[in-house]
Amino acid sequence: MVMNMPRYGKKTMFCVGCACVGAYVAYQYWRRRELKSIDEGFEEVSKIDDSNERRVLLLGLDGAGKTSVMNQAIAAANGTSYIVPTASTHGFRVFRLQNGPYVFDIWEIGGAEDTRKYWSHFLQDTDLLVFMVDASDTNKLSVAVSALKQLLGDSRMDTVPILVxxxxxxxxxxxxxxxxxxxxxxxxxxxxxxxxxxxxCQTRPLPEVSQDVNEHSWHHPSVDVVRKKIFAMAVSS
Ligand SMILES: Nc1nc2c(ncn2[C@@H]2O[C@H](COP(=O)(O)OP(=O)(O)OP(=O)(O)O)[C@@H](O)[C@H]2O)c(=O)[nH]1
Ligand SMILES: [Mg+2]
Known part of the structure; x- marks a missing residue:
């Protein structure tokens, strides 16, 4: 599943998106409470068991490469092609990936300053935090440190495993x-x-293609390692 919000500064759309996330989180919370309150002997429990679902949060400053890595990871998993991102993600995208009996909902939130303030809306029920940094831009690392520390100061992130x-x-x-x-x-x-x-990890350099092609299906092998590591860490939490 891919929900791709318009990316170009539509604040209203983003607010609506946040409302949807709020509703989704509230629904999940209600559903888990309902599950807890069901008598253990009730035979319908198996039909609504969500114990194989994992919620992965992908964060990092703007330009770290979140969209690029996810594009390649999704294309590799589904055998599809992708378009190389040309702009910052002002909003969020959600991907659903399956691995064996597990389903992973990966929430990728934009990292620009105006979008970062919404990160706190997405922390509930996180099974794995994936925090991406641009390792080639040491000037931004101090901002990344404080963004990560702010995230980890939130009690909803207590004990959540972190993949950097x-x-x-x-x-x-x-x-x-x-x-x-x-x-x-x-x-x-x-x-x-x-x-x-x-x-x-790296998603570059892209292989040479003719100029009129803007879709790619190539991915760097390190992206496979990232995908597998996400699966392993989200399941072990
Ligand atoms: N050299 C190099 N450049 C990369 C790599 N991955 C992404 N980029 C480039 O880095 C820039 C930002 O990549 P994005 O994937 O848009 O970054 P992002 O983390 O999604 O950024 P926001 O949406 O603003 O939060 C783009 O110009 C990419 O082409 C990489 O592995 N190596
Ligand atoms: Mg992006």
Missing amino acids: IANKQDSPNALRPDQVKEALDLRSIPANKHKIEVIG
Whole structure:
């Protein structure tokens, strides 16, 4: 499933989107309460069991590469093509991926400053936080550190595992995953609070294609590693 909100500064649409998210979260909360209140012996329980659903939140500053990585991951999983993003995501996109018995809803939220203020609307019931950084842009890492710390200060994120993706490893000056771990001060986060892993990734360079083609189906192998890591960490939470 792909819901693709208009991307170009439609504040109203975004607010409507946030209202939908609120309704969705409230529905999930109500549904879980209903499930808890059902007598264990009631035979309909198996039909409404949502224990195989996982909610993954993909965040990171603008330009980190979230849309690029997800485009390649979805295309690789579904055998489809994608269009390379040319603008920032001012809103959110949701992807549904299946792996074995599990269904993963991946919520990708734009990282520009005007969109970041809405991140807190999406934290409820998160099974895995994927935090992406542009490892080639060290100037932005301090902003990324404070954005991540603000997220982790929210009690809804307590104990949520974190996958940090050090993207743009193709750039010659990109920090390697262990350097990103240092730069984001991840060692200061208690291991008993959050399971944290840091992996590298890249979606470039794209293969040469003729100029009139703007769709691609190629993906970098590191994107497969990201997809599998998301599946593994979201299930283990
Ligand atoms: N060199 C390099 N550039 C990349 C890579 N991934 C993405 N980019 C480029 O980085 C820019 C931003 O990529 P996006 O995928 O739009 O970033 P985003 O995280 O979705 O940004 P927002 O939507 O603004 O939050 C684009 O110009 C991409 O082409 C990569 O692995 N290597
Ligand atoms: Mg984007």
